[in-house]
Amino acid sequence: MRLAGSLSLVLLLVFTSEAAGLDIPLEVEQPPTIIRHTPSPVIILPYDNALVISCEARGNPPPQYRWTKDGQEFDFPREETITTG
Secondary structure, three states, rough: OOOOOOOOEEEEEEEEEEEEEEEEEEEEEEEEEEEOOOOOOOOOOOOOOOOOOOOEEEEEEEOOOEEEEEEEEOOOOOOOOOOOO
């Protein structure tokens, strides 16, 4: 992820009458920021047994998502869509 106004490290070496430069792009690590999530911390399974849980987060490196209940990871057949942008 490149942050707005990305950073560069510029090295300038000066030896007597000669100079050489090197421009190195930097990747800045950034902790995850939650952008959007399911509004309620309590989820009740609807009558039709369809459940949508959503979360959008950004960070560098890109965050990984894991859904848990009572400290245990969900282990059920599901249709899952993970998008990164």
